[in-house]
Amino acid sequence: MRNSNQKKPPSFARWVYGGVLATTLLFVTVLWFSFMQSIEERSERSALYARMIEGMVTRTLEGLEVSLVSLSDDLIDGDLRPGHTQRIRDKALKILKFAPQLRQIVVVKGDKTLADTHTDSPYNINLNILGLDRSVRSSYSLGLIVGNSLKGRFLPPEGTFPDEASLRELIPIAIETRSPQGERLLIIATFNPSYLTRYIGDLELEKSDSVYLTDVDGNVLLQQGLFGPNRQYVIPHLKAILSEGADEHRINNSFGAIPLNTTAIRLLTKYPLTVAIVVDHKDSFSLWLQQKHSLLLILLVAVLILIGGALFVVRNGRRAIEMKAEVALLSEVVEHSPTVIVITNPDGVIEYVNECFETVTGYHKHEVIGRTPRVLKSGETSDIEYINMWKTLTAGQTWQGEFHNKHKDGSLYWERSSIGPLINEAGEITHYIALKQPITAEKKAQEKLRLASAVFSVAAEAIMVTDAQNRIQMVNESFEQITGYSEAEVLGKTPAILKSGHHTPDFYQAIYLKLEESRTWEGEVWNQRKNGEVYPQWLTISSRFNPAGELEGYVALFSDITQRKHDEAIIIHQANYDTLTGLCNRHLFEDRLKQALALSDRSQTKTALLFIDLDRFKYVNDTFGHFAGDQLLKEVAERITSCIRKSDTVARLGGDEFAVVIPELARVSAIEGIAQKILQSLVKPYRLGKNEAYISCSIGIAIYPDNGSDSERLLLNADNAMYKAKQRGRNTREYFNQQLNEDSKRRSLLEQDLYKALERDQFYLLYQPIWSVDGSRIESVEALIRWQHPTRGMVSPNDFIPIAEESVLIHSIGKWVIQEACRFARQLSDSYANAPKVSMNISSSQFRRGNVAAQLTDELTALKLKGSALVVEITESILLLDEQKIFQQLESIVSMGTDIAVDDFGTGYSSLSYLKKYPVQRLKIDKSFIDDLESNQDTQSLVSGMISLADSLSLKTVVEGVETQGQLDLLKQFGSPMIQGYLLARPMTGDMLLTLLKNRTTTAVEK
Template sequence: MRKYDVKKPPSFTKWLYGGLICAISLIGITLWLSFLQSVDERNERSALHARMIQSTITRTFEALEITLISLSDDLRAGNLSPEHINDMHNRALKTLKFAPQLRQITVVKGSNTIIDTHNDANDNINLNILGLNDSYPNPFSLGLMIGTPLKGRFLPKEGYFPEEGSIRSLIPIGFETRAADGDKLLIIATFNPSYFKRYINDLNLEKADSVYLTDFNGNVVLQKGLYGPNRPRVISNIKAALAENADVGNADSSLSPIQFSTISTELLSKYPLAVSVVTDHKHSLILWLKQKNGLIFILFIAIAALSFGTFFLVRTSKSALKMKDEVHLLSQVVEHSPTIIAITDPDGAIEYVNASFENITGYSRDEVIGQNPRVLKSGDTPDNEYEAMWEILVDGGTWTGEFHNKHKDGTLYWEYASISPLINEDGAITHFIALKRPITDEKAAQEKLRLASDVFSSAAEAIMVTDRNSRIQMVNPSFEQITGYQQSEVLGRTPAILKSGKHSEHFYKTVFEELEAKCFWEGEIWNRRKNGELYPQWVVISSRFDPQGDLEGYVALFSDITKRKHNEAVIIHQANYDALTGLPNRNLFEDRLNQAIAFSERSQTKAALLYLDLDRFKYVNDTFGHYTGDLLLQQVAERLQACVRKSDTVARLGGDEFAIIVPELEKLSTIDNIADKALHALSLPYQLDGHEAYISCSIGIAIYPDNGAISEKLVINADNAMYKAKEAGRNTRDYFNEDMNEDSRKRSLLEQNMYKALERGEFYLVYQPIWSTDGQNIESVEALIRWLHPERGTISPLEFIPLAEESALIHSLGEWIIQESCRFVKQLRTCFGEAPVEIPKVSINISSAQFLRGNVADILNRELAALSLNGTDILVEITESALMMDQKRIYSQLDNIVSQGIDIAIDDFGTGYSSLSYLKKYPVKRLKIDKSFIDDLVTDKDDQALVSGIISLANSLSLKTIVEGVETQEQLDILRQYGSPMIQGYLLAKPMTDDLLLDLLKSRLAQV
């Protein structure tokens, strides 16, 4: 050890006593640093506890806030009717079941209680003593108000006050909202503060320590320990934290006899509350004495020995050599002390370091002697902290704190240091002595402890820790939430309290055998909550071992998979069953059909497939709306199920298509019986939400294996048989035969050719004149499409138009008809624009499918603008069904069309759902009476009455009337008796090409 130039003591005795005092001082400093370290450790634990309590309270209030917001949303969604209030009361009761920290939920409107989970809703609660009006909600908390703690278990009724003698207490929590009509509502939840007290007690704080939950004014909400003596310091600490806009505040750490304690304060970030933990360091001294009693005893013996030795030396006047040996011994103690000791001169240059310094820093003594300690700086500590330390030291004070330093090899480490000045008799600082110890491992352990605590507390999965005998040692909050058991209720017990009774003892034996073999098990277990409810959970169990490798216990992580299993069931049901009718969908139908085929193949029996398509369902859907159509489909499903055997399957394949699978078919009469029952049942009237509807169905039947050996073939053949039944007049059934395959093939080929026909220009238009009743004037001409097939010749629109409407081709085809018709109008204008005659309008038929797409008006606008035509040059013919589809969209398009000057005509009037309201609502100008009323007009009095009535109705509504299908003079003579309708039919002119029509118009012009 280096010798220092110090003033020689005036006498040998003073030198000895000085050495003794230094030794005792050094020991005293060491003990004091040890005590300060103990104090700091307690302060750190208190700060950690404050953060843990603050985090738990914040999460609890956040969960409570979400619960109250959910109740608020449900209140706002209703009209506070008795039914709504009753539903909300039941919702509040359910909320209490899953929120053990709540005892009561109340909803107040004005001063009247409308919902109360504990009292009769007619009994109002005493709002004046709750303290909610004094609460100032934080803007981040969406309005949560925390009231004044009260005695009692539930909120006092109006006119009553808290039960001051009660050992229970409550905290009223309020949340303001508004009803759907705008009235102000107040939701009040009664919070059980013992929920926090149990949590605080479980933290294993020292008995002398106190915990307080207060508002920002220091008013206590919850406390552990006496609050009065600490209240001024708690309030001061909270105000300091608020002034600094900090989350944490620390009161003064004075160690005077009056205030031998410290305070750690945490502010809740979302709520006007603070958590303060008061650490009583009188108890720290006792703890430290207990922990260091061995060391203190040894040091006491050492001090006594040194004192006795010094006294003995003084008394006996032993030689200076013996004293030198004792000093050398002391220097050896310092040299080999596990504590780092470094001595610097007043300017900070290092003069001495012990062996521990070399071991911990990596620097040898020769490398640092004469250097400044900043050689160890890592750069992580701000310069202002070093400046503050230096100010304390030069003022003669002692500085304690932590350094983040750098090892010689570049690695970083933490150390705790105490630096004090050495002052001579003249009061001058001669040296600085630094006592330091590494704390890197301690800080790492503290950080791991904090992270482990956070993960354990915030994990969404339940965590249960047991000893090797399966006795529960610890559970997290998610365990309490899932099982309903509090930690205090399960500690020391086995997981058997959760058993559902659904698993055998062999099951549990298998689990433990796998745990023993693999130290791991994962699987699904059904358990029982505290309230008796059974639920499934997914469990992962792992064995845990002590450092020696011996089994110490088990850790189980599990989650409630009730919702997941429910969702899986829902998904499976949705994947296999129709959502509207509850019948098997196409997916399950295919599976059932394959099963029936497989069974028939094994048992050498037959099976049948009935393919059903509803007749006139589209009419019901368009007339009464989709909701009514859905009701009809549901009733169809019920009727079909009543027509089959238990072994049969009824499925909905989509839209208005159904199928029946009949397995184990022994005789064909069974099929006839089921089909006839279905035809009869579906033809009965349907009562649909105030409407009465009539439909029928067409049924195609295919037999396995006669009509197909695989399911796909069987479905195709049954479908072909169904189309044959429709062609036969509907409301009938038909069996598949090979001729149907040919019809289907032709139908498919026609559809393929139709797509190519538009590209090849095989479609063309013909025009049929519409005459005045006297047959003298052509008022308009109707554009009619024709198809000239290169092999089959001319194909009737009755054959290909239905196919086009079933596919997307109707849109392309309809647009082409509009373009060609407008082109012909332009041709008429060019030929007869200067002639002194009225040029006939061109009438264009537009499919309802085109209107549903919504672009008819745009196409007409475009073509009229491109050819410089007026809307008055054309007419648009629509069917009655188009008016009953998407009324808003149809009306908007028709209104746009009429605004261009185009007249609207209803084609085939009287054959559909003829309604006077449609004639009034839509901008219709013309009615076309269908040919079916004209065919028997001469002989059928009913047809005469209908036609006369329609013409009279049209006249009264100022609508023009067109009668189509007039083929005889007798029909025309009768029609002239009913007024002056316009005439269209073979009697006056057949449909003709554009050039023939032009010749006809020219010849008519020549006669003028």
């Protein structure tokens, strides 16, 4: 029995060893076929990429061809002169703007370059080396020619060659055409190969793969990947595909059964170019190992288990029971493994899950066995990922990735999976094994870490992290930008490296005490940059603790507030000081004035307020421009400041108004000296560029507490005193008194009544005739406004017109005057064939608004009245404005047939040049020249000169204020002016004027 038993084990061993060997050979065969399948997939992918690159190149060249053909059409439609070639260049520049794959476009006639987008002064290029004449042309395209690949960024000039050391490359592409004279024209564009290189680089090519773009002769235009050896496989295969007439070709080069490389060639349909991809299989084995490492590991483990098991069975059959126990133990390990294990059949139906699966998913085994893993789908993982996974698995490869799955209770969780196929001896997939590990917590931690890192990196504030000993552990980029220190320079050091020396040790001690109390501190600190610059920063420090509650260190956040403090200073200055003169503005002035009044109350002294308004400043602005006006205001500010004490305050209240506060006056008489000093200083000449200007000022003076108990009343009273100084002739000072207060109140009440006068129909017009010098004919009548107040009686225009002009009322009143005057002119035209014109006064404020011509047009149209029935009287001040808007209005008025008359001529500041510039037809000599006409020889000469001047300019003259026969007789000697005055007729109502005209007409008929 022993001998027979001793012979059985060797025979059994042979069977076991044979089985192990066969299994190993089967594994090796499966792996060999898997390896060959991997090579075939890589070869097929190269053919696919060749078609993709061919399509990309074809589409790109089609777009370029259309652009060059369009440029060719425009080229042959012109005469090739500089203007035409410039337009061609402009269009080429637009093509370059929308074609990033192009660098340069040139147009060549013969050997001469006509246009070049690279330069405004085109140079002849070296055509001989471009290879355009030797290029094969396709009959399918519109004539696109592809030349040789060159080094450099732009086409080489004539007589030069490409820079072989250049990192740039270009491919010349051209369109050939003929000019109307039959001359050969060539449009050449330089194609940027890097445009295709980037596209090829985005493809999933291996490092050992080579991509070639060649012409049909095999000349390489573009090469990507390995250089040199692989190109030898392209040319023979290219000749083969051309001889066969095929579009593509793929061939393997092998050494026996071992593949060396695969060459895939694809011809471009429309262009004489080819795309070739050479796949070098030297690294295919390593790539295959990377793809199949899990499967190989499983097979290796399986082989080792088989061998170990065979050895175990053969050498010690008695350990079979122990082996069974070990298998049971392994089963228990799998069942109770902390890793989720799922086994499915080839259709993906679950056949086994372990206990960890139940714990992670919430499903019991009986609920999922017989179902597919789709029961866990959450919808968060895209279908494309599942499709790619099954492609990998059905190809016999192991797939690794992440799933966003759903628990039985509906909650979502992340898991990392490794799924591999089990393949039987026949090469069929029998099962899939999935090993899964929940990573939800890991995902959340990674996301928090990513967000924290992103915030730390991009934070605008500097962040500094220290340990418990206050040594710097970490800083962000903002810290480096603000302090100038790099992270390497400050790691391990304390924040003391940033100290500026501006703070005492007590300051820092207080910070640490605050951190101990409340674990945070915030405030402003002055620190020093690496370059020594001291700057302010807003600093926030927080203590950080470990889970045990022990101090771990500090986190400091700070920002550079230099600009903010600068802006605050600017804002404070702008809020309190005038930007032009640098003086106190109204806001700071009011504060200084209140302080001065309070100081006067404490010291029992007086405070003086001087309100200063410049005389004729508007004239300077209008004559020399606003820039000159600003210069003058600056110098005025300096002169006033030089006239007062350092303790006094000078302010610019706005425009050309200034104020001076003089506190703690021991003697009121001292004000007089200051006022006179200011008057004398401001009257001196001002040099404004090349011009010289002269102004003066009017000063109103109010004393606290005599002339007001608060700052508002004191300012108002000083303002009233200033207006009194204006009325006294300007360039003087005036003290506030009770009479001024009463005048101010009366003026205020009059203004209030004026607002109601128009709506209550309290205005009416009188008409004063303007006669011919012999008194035989009324040439025109002047409309004069009057105000009949119900309690005040007749209010003089001299009282209410200035108030109306200072407010917006002048526009409403002026419009009413235009309407009433036009109605009366219509009435005169209806009554008399040669009716006198109606003359109306229009203020400069109405012209500034810009609607005078429009108002007249509306009235003339509504009343069907001719413009020749009216005369518009303006003052000389309007001519001084020199504004285009006013000039246009006057032109429009004259175009209606209406005359323009300059009222009060000779009393203003206008120059005679304005009489030529503006469309004026009449001059009205002011009454002030007529009052002493009989007794003053100089006045007679002046009036005679003005009438002669008007005659020489073909202007009509009206003399106002003629009240005596002697005045009229003298005027007759000077010429034939028109006469207006009480001697011939006073202002009268419209009815009285109609009666006067009727009586004169009757008298004339009787004669």
